[in-house]
Amino acid sequence: MSALLISGSGPALAIPVLAQLPAEIQFTAPSFDYRALAPMLVVFGAALLGVLVEAFVPRRSRFVVQVVLTTVALAGALAAVVLQAATSDPVQTAGVLQSSGSVLGAVVVDRVTLFLQGTILALSILACLTMAERTVDEGGPFTPQASAVPGSPAEVAARRAGLLQSEVFPLLLFSVGGMMLFPASGDLLTMFIALEVLSLPLYLLAGMARRRRLLSQEASLKYFLLGAFSSAFFLYGTAMLYGFAGTVRLDGIAGAVTGVGGVAVLQKDGLLLLGVTMVLVGLLFKIGAAPFHLWTPDVYQGAPTPVTGFMAACTKVAAFGALLRFLYVAAYGIRWDWMPMMWGVAILTVIVGSVIAIVQTDVKRMLAYSSIAHAGFLLIGVLAMDRSGITGVLFYLAAYGFSTIGAFALVTIVRDSSEEGVAGGEATHLSQWAGLGRRHPVTAGVFTLFLLAFAGIPLTSGFMGKFAVFSAAVANGAWVLALVGVLASAVAAFFYIRVIVLMYFTEPTGSEAVVEAPGIGTTFAIMLSAVITLILGLAPSLLLDSATAASVFLP
Amino acid sequence: MGDGVNPYVPILVMMAFAAAFAVISVGAGAFVGPRRYNRTKLDAYECGIQPSPHAVGGGRFPVKYYLVAMLFIIFDIESVFLIPFAVSFDRMGLFALAEMVMFIGTVFVAYAYVWRRGGLEWD
Numbered sequence: 001m002s003a004l005l006i007s008g009s010g011p012a013l014a015i016p017v018l019a020q021l022p023a024e025i026q027f028t029a030p031s032f033d034y035r036a037l038a039p040m041l042v043v044f045g046a047a048l049l050g051v052l053v054e055a056f057v058p059r060r061s062r063f064v065v066q067v068v069l070t071t072v073a074l075a076g077a078l079a080a081v082v083l084q085a086a087t088s089d090p091v092q093t094a095g096v097l098q099s100s101g102s103v104l105g106a107v108v109v110d111r112v113t114l115f116l117q118g119t120i121l122a123l124s125i126l127a128c129l130t131m132a133e134r135t136v137d138e139g140g141p142f143t144p145q146a147s148a149v150p151g152s153p154a155e156v157a158a159r160r161a162g163l164l165q166s167e168v169f170p171l172l173l174f175s176v177g178g179m180m181l182f183p184a185s186g187d188l189l190t191m192f193i194a195l196e197v198l199s200l201p202l203y204l205l206a207g208m209a210r211r212r213r214l215l216s217q218e219a220s221l222k223y224f225l226l227g228a229f230s231s232a233f234f235l236y237g238t239a240m241l242y243g244f245a246g247t248v249r250l251d252g253i254a255g256a257v258t259g260v261g262g263v264a265v266l267q268k269d270g271l272l273l274l275g276v277t278m279v280l281v282g283l284l285f286k287i288g289a290a291p292f293h294l295w296t297p298d299v300y301q302g303a304p305t306p307v308t309g310f311m312a313a314c315t316k317v318a319a320f321g322a323l324l325r326f327l328y329v330a331a332y333g334i335r336w337d338w339m340p341m342m343w344g345v346a347i348l349t350v351i352v353g354s355v356i357a358i359v360q361t362d363v364k365r366m367l368a369y370s371s372i373a374h375a376g377f378l379l380i381g382v383l384a385m386d387r388s389g390i391t392g393v394l395f396y397l398a399a400y401g402f403s404t405i406g407a408f409a410l411v412t413i414v415r416d417s418s419e420e421g422v423a424g425g426e427a428t429h430l431s432q433w434a435g436l437g438r439r440h441p442v443t444a445g446v447f448t449l450f451l452l453a454f455a456g457i458p459l460t461s462g463f464m465g466k467f468a469v470f471s472a473a474v475a476n477g478a479w480v481l482a483l484v485g486v487l488a489s490a491v492a493a494f495f496y497i498r499v500i501v502l503m504y505f506t507e508p509t510g511s512e513a514v515v516e517a518p519g520i521g522t523t524f525a526i527m528l529s530a531v532i533t534l535i536l537g538l539a540p541s542l543l544l545d546s547a548t549a550a551s552v553f554l555p
Numbered sequence: 556m557g558d559g560v561n562p563y564v565p566i567l568v569m570m571a572f573a574a575a576f577a578v579i580s581v582g583a584g585a586f587v588g589p590r591r592y593n594r595t596k597l598d599a600y601e602c603g604i605q606p607s608p609h610a611v612g613g614g615r616f617p618v619k620y621y622l623v624a625m626l627f628i629i630f631d632i633e634s635v636f637l638i639p640f641a642v643s644f645d646r647m648g649l650f651a652l653a654e655m656v657m658f659i660g661t662v663f664v665a666y667a668y669v670w671r672r673g674g675l676e677w678d
Contacts, residue, residue, distance in 0.1 A: 048661060051665065051667075052667060055668045055670070055671035056667075269567045270566045273562060273563065479659060
């Protein structure tokens, strides 16, 4: 009996609390395809295990245990993704390569998902290795206590007290898990949860820089507030789309747009238009497209540099995956309504990113504006609205991701020259990089390679990525976008090459930056990124073929 | 939506209404609202901290309050999910029980972390 009797002066009131389910509602247990979910389960399980490690493993061995656990979990999940992509059977219906099923439609693991998850995992392994760097700077990039000055007795005391920030590794794992779920979401609520799971650890990680604490805290707070704002937009849009379609599932929304049974009855509705717009605002914020890009430079500059690399590479991959799925699966039927808006966003993004980057004097801010410009180039590929566009975007994301991780990892080893034997903070002001090419030719050479890849110079991965998205846009009639993209690339090439000129042909004027010898993890991350940047430029078909095979969404 | 009606028109009308509502509500308060300043109006609302005289040590809050609030949220959310389960667990069988045990297990991971790292010690 679910009634509560309240006795009082008046007649007894029967207030139904905890109303039971109506009898006609039958509960059926959802089916799980554990094979398809295995990579995500591994990452989330390892994240939980990481929290327990923080709780129970002695302080001295905590850091090593965390690094090993994180790397092994990410590598294991990557192996599971690769295995799944290799063994899944192509189903011949209309050329759709179906890989595997779902959880009540909440998670869709198709070839696009597998490609993106593999990219995210590979990138996050490198990010984890750069976060574990302790050779350059004994204290590492993360603060042991919010108010401790680097190298001060207070900090040493905090480190002795075991306040070492090895929590960054479970946070990294949670974030990676959210990123893997984000492009795999089959409905908008799952997508929202994935968005939060990937974002919340990033807000924390952004505030953990050991040096320049105020900048880092400012970055964290800005990112959190603006991120919460954009999440609200996303959720509001979800509510409107639910009001329109009666479902939050992407295929259900697509069905409601095109009409029942595939009859082309376009139901244009205020709820639909507003809902699509608001969900797009939430997604465009995450990819850092103009006019929702304003957080990017501040957060990229303030966050600890290894975290910035992770954020710039992996978040972009995950968010573009979700954007692609939303636009190509749910909102495809009304593309003529949102395409003008997205054209405007794409054009504005490439122009803002390329032009404002020219006047930056800080390496991290410059790379942040460069990432905005790249988001614009990727949007041009998205707007091709066909398979070649998806292929181009997938390839571009992988190519850009590796160059970005490498470039930010390299920024972590270029330091202020301070007193003997103690590494200074990162020398992020561009004037400090003058003459670096003569003093440290290898470092400057590798950074030059990354910059050339960002600029899209042939024989680097960046050229192939840009070629793929622009040619897809031209083939589908969006030649105006491609033209704007090429012109913006030319502008962007100017400031990349300016940095190269600065490193090789300019005499240092003020304080010079020095390169600290990195540990094995960072060295591996930089070198692998550089090798992949070169290989994808010389032999793009290695990845382009699997990107082409992966480029069909399973509705 | 009827034929021939541009679906963007209602959206624009609604936006205009929303903007007008915001402007009028805020503006009307400034113009129409009475202004009777007195001592009570400068007090902290309900249980807030007195803004003046300036607190010792820059007015820092102990982080403990924050930890307690976070802990509260963890268990609050847990009970939000537990109640619907408790109402209808007899229909959902073993599957729901297993899921719920997993859910509570993950919450207890967080709890173990807080306990071991001293989040429950007030001093």
